[in-house]
Amino acid sequence: MYDEYQVNAISVLVASHGANISVLGTNIGTKSTFLRVIQVHSHGNGPPPPPPASKYHCTTNPRLGTHLRASTSKSRASMPYFSQRSIYISLSAVVLVFFTALALTPRPSLNTLSIPSPFSRTHNQSPHQALRHRPQRPQQQGPLSHHEEQQQPTWLLATMSAYFSQQRRNVIRATWQTLYPNPAFETCFFIAKPPPLWQSLIKQENDTYGDLIMLDHLEESTKVAMFIKPVEFLKHLLGSGKPSWKFVSKIDDDSFVDAERFYHEFLRPRIDRHAAAADQNGTLIARRLRLEHSDRNFSTPGGQFYTLSWDLVRILVETQARKLITNVPEDVLVGRLLYDADAKFEFVDLDDTRAFDVTDNLTRLSQEREDLGPMDAAAINPHKMKDDETYLRVAELFGKDGFVGHPSGAVE
Numbered sequence: 001m002y003d004e005y006q007v008n009a010i011s012v013l014v015a016s017h018g019a020n021i022s023v024l025g026t027n028i029g030t031k032s033t034f035l036r037v038i039q040v041h042s043h044g045n046g047p048p049p050p051p052p053a054s055k056y057h058c059t060t061n062p063r064l065g066t067h068l069r070a071s072t073s074k075s076r077a078s079m080p081y082f083s084q085r086s087i088y089i090s091l092s093a094v095v096l097v098f099f100t101a102l103a104l105t106p107r108p109s110l111n112t113l114s115i116p117s118p119f120s121r122t123h124n125q126s127p128h129q130a131l132r133h134r135p136q137r138p139q140q141q142g143p144l145s146h147h148e149e150q151q152q153p154t155w156l157l158a159t160m161s162a163y164f165s166q167q168r169r170n171v172i173r174a175t176w177q178t179l180y181p182n183p184a185f186e187t188c189f190f191i192a193k194p195p196p197l198w199q200s201l202i203k204q205e206n207d208t209y210g211d212l213i214m215l216d217h218l219e220e221s222t223k224v225a226m227f228i229k230p231v232e233f234l235k236h237l238l239g240s241g242k243p244s245w246k247f248v249s250k251i252d253d254d255s256f257v258d259a260e261r262f263y264h265e266f267l268r269p270r271i272d273r274h275a276a277a278a279d280q281n282g283t284l285i286a287r288r289l290r291l292e293h294s295d296r297n298f299s300t301p302g303g304q305f306y307t308l309s310w311d312l313v314r315i316l317v318e319t320q321a322r323k324l325i326t327n328v329p330e331d332v333l334v335g336r337l338l339y340d341a342d343a344k345f346e347f348v349d350l351d352d353t354r355a356f357d358v359t360d361n362l363t364r365l366s367q368e369r370e371d372l373g374p375m376d377a378a379a380i381n382p383h384k385m386k387d388d389e390t391y392l393r394v395a396e397l398f399g400k401d402g403f404v405g406h407p408s409g410a411v412e
Contacts, residue, residue: 286348
């Protein structure tokens with residue numbers, strides 16, 4: 001069957017030449033014979049339709065004849081183009097059908113890797129809601145068994161951080177938090193409310209690590225961090241349900257902590273003691289601030305790293321709810337609130353060999369800025385590593401068994 005373009009082209013050719021024409025290898029003969037062939041192949045036995053007026057006109061005008069011959073040449077040259085285009089369209093349709101079928105074919109689900117998170121979140125929560133509350137632990141039917149009690153974390157190490165200090169949080173995660181894994185420890189960072197520009201980044205960070213607690217009623221500022229942020233965090237913990245923690249530590253993000261040594265030397269004996277005596281007084285463990293020319297008659301922990309037994313956490317929060325003190329530095333506030341509450345507790349002092357500031361040469365500094373020489377095996381809490389490189393240099397001096405006294409290379 002000849003299509004419309006072939007019929008028109010051959011018609012013009014016959015009209016122009018009137019000679020014998022061979023179409024598809026068949027000798028058609030004269031013009032009249034061709035017209036009969038066209039009639040039979042294109043329209044059966046009926047009369048052929050008139051040629052479209054808008055395309056070709058048979059005429060004896062020599063100039064038009066010359067023009068029609070040129071047009072006929074173009075039409076014949078274009079005949080393979082339409083055949084190729086049809087092939088291309090057909091192949092494209094086959095490919096499209098194949099990939100459509102492939103996409104619609106059900107495939108078995110694959111196991112994906114997920115990072116466990118201590119937060120309970122749903123995907124439709126906002127960044128604020130996702131970070132607002134720590135998960136409620138499952139309700140226990142009756143008291144925990146001794147084995148279950150041993151599986152619960154008894155020490156929460158909470159590092160105060162600014163929302164924008166993501167790199168420092170990663171440094172801390174990669175150093176002492178990785179170096180000292182222990183099921184008795186639980187670590188987190190607490191931050192104030194980030195601005196909208198940072199919310200997606202904070203949410204992604206928490207989706208990855210699951211260790212952020214956001215105090216979304218606080219705006220991030222130096223004043224908030226210095227005065228009320230830690231006690232507001234303790235208030236948040238107290239309202240999060242009955243915890244398994246026996247001790248809670250507040251840590252500055254420029255502090256390194258040998259958590260394993262501190263736990264076994266200072267906490268483990270007191271946990272056992274508290275379990276044996278229900279009326280045991282509370283415990284505060286810290287580097288004691290030595291305040292010159294101070295008329296305060298209470299002891300104050302250094303804000304770089306202090307640890308409270310859970311009963312003291314409760315006393316602090318309840319006393320602050322009554323006093324609403326907002327103009328006292330946060331470390332001094334701890335001592336002030338415990339004093340105002342007339343709390344009975346043991347103050348365990350971390351001396352300058354255990355908790356100290358660090359110089360650029362990694363030597364120890366006293367509170368009075370006196371150089372105390374190099375760190376030694378007693379070191380637990382180096383402080384004031386303001387830049388990440390210094391923090392990493394200090395971290396290299398510690399191994400899984402504590403202070404090693406020389407760079408140990410990459411943290412294992």
